[in-house]
Amino acid sequence: MTALGVALIRVRETARPDRLYADPLAGVFLAAARPGFDADRWGRLEKLAEQFYEGRTLAVKAVDEHIREVAASDCPQIVLLGAGLDTRAFRLDLPPETTFFEVDLPELFDFKESVLDAHRAHPICARRVVAADLCGDWERVLLARGFRADLPTAWVDEGVLGYVPRAAAYAVAETVTRLSAPGSRFGMGRFQIAAAAPQYRALRELVLEAPGEPPVNGLGPDGESWFAAHGWKTTFHAWDDLVEPYGRPGVMGGDPAVGHVVAVRG
Template identity: 45%
Template sequence: MRTPTAGVGATAVVVAAARAAENRRADRLFHDPLAERFLAEARKRTPVEAVEVVRHPMEHYFAIRTRYFDDVLRRAVAEGCRQVAVLGAGLDTRAFRLDWPIGTRVFEVDLPEVFAFKEPVVEAAGAEAACARTVVPTDLSADWEAALLRAGFDPGLPTAWLIEGVLCYLPGKADDAVLAGVTRLSAPGSRLAGEHVSHRVFTDPVARPMLDALESVGAPWLSGIDDIGTWLGASGWESATADLTDPAVHHGRITPVDRERIAAGPTRGWIFRAWN
């Protein structure tokens, strides 16, 4: 079994570590019982010190982000989407831990090496998905659309898309290409949720330690967008961004220092939801 503790796959372990930490809180925002198993398996094979350097300053953000996207997907299926596609799924376990309406099918798309690590852990845990679950091993920089269609994805159905913690790792204009692919495969009534960073983050001294840690595990951020609404709108998506200072979004997890940093100057990035 390969362990994704180098390259972009390492970020999946980072998020699993944060979600495992969230499980241990009395006021947890979600429950992800598989996260601890992923982390334990990763630690058996490769030291994850660099991964921990990334996790600590981001832990509360990962919890907020996870809960926000949980709620967006719940709302999307309640509004009629019965097909869900998670791009760059990593060690995501929403197919197992969310209550899905009958008939929901979740597609998880990520690199083959991520699933080579993930699937044996899921199987060993005896975890059963709460929906029809299909894994699609492919690279988002390759022809992932064809792979998704071969796996049974139906472009005629309204789809809830999730692109969590992925777009900033894509090189050049690959983020544009992913959005174009999502748009091509989205029937009317589809929903899209995700996050991206702005170019400001690359010169922000507050972000420098995290960026250095990501580079140390071979997972540097490579792209940014300075106006997320314009970027989505050019492909026909109406959108809204999450306000991290809103208690309904942060659930008490941001500090006064976080609040000051969010308010200081142009945004460093966005959590967004969109609809066509």
């Protein structure tokens, strides 16, 4: 559900004449998924995607730029944690020597790979599907798919650790640290989510179908200091500075403490 929600956001951005990026495959995924939904659930998904669109689409653009930059410099491996219906291995002009690992749940790839195959889509760089649960032994599957711990890696969490219970999120951070050669990077957000706000409650209702109290997930406020204490050097980039070049001033948050932290392995 959440992967489809972000695909809806990328479809909307792709349709804009002043688009920040184009993701033609996002519409292909949506067309394939739509018949499996009743009108009510699909309508709720569209409404939520609309509510999150402005900020999330800028975040997609910022991650695009981050991946381009690291792939062009010193990270031949990119690992997308919770890759969802991401198609950067198909749509970004990455160096052909880049290896792009996509980690997500097996059921996500059952859908994604069948749609990509039917569409005869070809990635620009080497792409490896890592069908595994981040709460389980995903390290074994990643290594079996050809990941090399001796090469610098850019790890991207674009919205998955928020769905992973806190202890499991720190287990992911430990695995990432163990597998990271010097020069590797890990990006994480620094912001507070108003988990009780109506749009987050609606998101939980749609995804979990039993909202209850907001779960304690992700790395939480101590993520940055955890990485700093485990051999990573962290640098903070304010959200408003990151998105200012994209020319959508209405989305500026005005809080200099909100932004993105990049940790580099020493």
